[in-house]
Amino acid sequence: MLLRFLYTIVLRIVYTIVTVIGVMAGGSRMDFYTSRDLRTRTKDIQSSLSAKGQAVITNNGQPWALMIDITDGDLMEAMRALRIGRANLAFSKLRSQSEEQGLDDLSMDDINAEITAYRAEKRNAQAGRQ
Helix, strand or coil: HHHHHHHHHHHHHHCCCCCHHHHHHHCCCCCEEHHHHHHCCCCHHHHHHHHHCEEEECCCCCEEEEEEEECCCCCCHHHHHHHHHHHHHHHHHHHHHHHCCCCCCCCHHHHHHHHHHHHHHHHHHHHCCC
């Protein structure tokens, strides 16, 4: 049961990522609307969401929000999938930053030394405030 649930979430995340990449590469899977359109073209946005499953809202020409269709009625599952997707994006960003800073090949001893140094620094800072 849990594996099937995780499999479904992974498929949804992959679908979303592939769709976003397709749009960035010139595809047309998503419609883009301005923040003003939210007020003036609500029915158009609802139709787009029903037809395509997602839409991007822009503010001053920059992507601001991603809207997804949840007409199947499972809001909690959609929220869970969104949280997992955001966590994966954050993890990927951290991984990229560590590679850029040359920290991706640290040994466990190096990592433990960093943790120990940080904790000692934190203890010293707390002792200085008391």
